[in-house]
Amino acid sequence: MMTMKSLRSSAKLSLALLAFWLILTAGDPASLIIAALFIVLAILLKPPVDHSTRKTRLNLNFSGVLQFAWFFMLESLRGGIDVSRRVLSVRPRVDAVFYDYSMRLQRPYAQQLFISSISLLPGTLCADLDNQQLHIHTLDRHMDTPEGIRQLESLVGKIFGEAL
Amino acid sequence: MIDIMAILLIFFGLFFFLSGSIGLLRLPDVFSRLHALAKADNIGLAFVTLGVIMLEPNILNDIKVVIIWLLVMAASAISSHLIARRALREHRGDD
Structure with a gap:
């Protein structure tokens, strides 16, 4: 069962991957179906992250x-x-x-x-x-x-x- | 002048790619070959990327080339680690 935190983290990752894809394809709408497929695969294959610990917070210096x-x-x-x-x-x-x-x-x-x-x-x-x-x-x-x-x-x- | 510098950078990049390929043929084992491929190709692609950026006036295309470089670098580092891990475990007889 996905928690609210892991849903939010998956949504953030999807948006970041979509942004990468749009830059790489110069926003070609015909390619979005391939992007959708690989973004879903990336989310499914992503190793599980324990959001209950501070170690997984991403605060970059x-x-x-x-x-x-x-x-x-x-x-x-x-x-x-x-x-x-x-x-x-x-x-x-x-x-x-x-x-x-x-x-x-x-x-x-x-x-x-x-x-x-x-x-x-x-x-x-x-x-x-x-x-x-x-x-x-x-x-x-x-x-x-x-x-x-x-x-x-x-x-x-x-x-x-x-x-x- | 910029064109000449860009072409020089691309040639530097090609030199490193060539070194990586020679390393693949000349070095004695899988671990040493991975060193040649990962490091020489990484810096080779960096030089080619710089050269291409100097030749390409469209900033969006420049960003695209930099993203491709970063993705190839990440793929190279991760695949080197995975190949080395597999080879080491086979060597030890773990698998």
Whole structure:
């Protein structure tokens, strides 16, 4: 049975997806039938969220978003250059290793953004999640990837109002 | 001048796409290949997006291109994570 809060959250998500769709299709009315189908699918497949807890409230910190975006852009550029240099060298330079990282973030949205962002940073790929423990694959055991990941986690926390 | 800069940016983007594809062929295992694909394609698409924005005067089309970039980036990050998780669990014999 859907509660009032989950109905409201589904309605908000539907409106946001519809807005995206209208921008992507330049408001073409003929495409709305496809939009309706996929919006309904997205709502049905959305993982359940516990609205009784404060953790799922979405209060974004604007300066945190800007700091994250800047960090993300620079690190993405470094990540792209690093991986290109490795694959274009005569013998690809890979000294891969797995390690575990204890995630401190508690809010589900923050955790999702953090896990998704890890794979786009230099040398890191989030391979699995076991409770709060992340299994991270790194291309080079000598890179100081945990420090970069900690910094990323703090910035994501700042966006969602979690002080780490 | 803007056209030349835009074309240069698009070429930078294509270079990163090419690196990602080379990485897919040259790197030794599924995890390392995912690094090449996720990171090189992400930054490659960013450069192509910037170049296209410089060439396209219609702001609505620019917003559209940025949204496409963000959606592709999200899809790339999520699919990399899912493929890596599956490969790791298979490797461990969990499934």
